[in-house]
Amino acid sequence: MPLDPAQRAVVELAPQASGVVVGTPGSGKTTAVVARVRALLAAGLAPEEVLVLTPTRQAATALRDRLAIAVGVATPGPLARSVAAFAYQLVRAHAVHAGLDQPQLLTGPDEDRIVQDLLDGDAEDEAKGARRWPTWLGAEIRATRGFRTELRAFLAECTTLGITPA
Incomplete structure (x- = not known):
């Protein structure tokens, strides 16, 4: 399928340029990204110089498979990662470089x-x-997976906003 003008604009960016591809499901984001990676490798970039960031691990996994098939060359690591996986890689590399314990x-x-x-300790x-x-928030409610999921999300949001227990 030929690329539309917006997809071609992404693919034809200068090799040193980065870009953001957004759109609704089925709008051709993956097609544009795969074509961009192919173009970057054809322009002489090494696979380890290319990184595609995705919002989720699931999206990164699906994109990694498409990219591996499209580029047809061995790569030293995945060409697509989730933002969280990339952030972890940076933090881990810093710890290794600084001689610190690696984060878990x-x-x-x-x-x-x-x-x-x-929560089990609270129930005891x-x-x-x-x-x-x-x-009104009894132990039987607090024992559900849904409650734990919401509590984890709440705690993560507090951490993001810098809200401490105090």
Whole structure:
């Protein structure tokens, strides 16, 4: 399928330029990005000089597969990463370079287990008479996966905004 003018504009950017491709599902974002990567490699860039950032791990995985097929050359690492994976790579590289302990990445299930352990401890304390939660938010509600997911999102937002326990 031929590229439309907007897609061609992305593909034809100078090799040292970066760009942002946005659009609705089915609008040709992936087609434009794959064509851009192909053009960059054809212009002489090495695969390790190319990085495509995506908002989610799932999007990065899908794009990595499309890029691998499209470029047809071995690469030293994935050409597409999620923003979070790239950020972790930067933090880890800094720690290694500075001789610090490497950070440990917690997955969603890891975080969920930690939150569940904390909530289980609260339920045990509550059974002994110590109450931290409103009465309408009973232990049976706090034990649900949905509650843990919302609590994790709330805590992440607090961290992002710099809200401390104090």
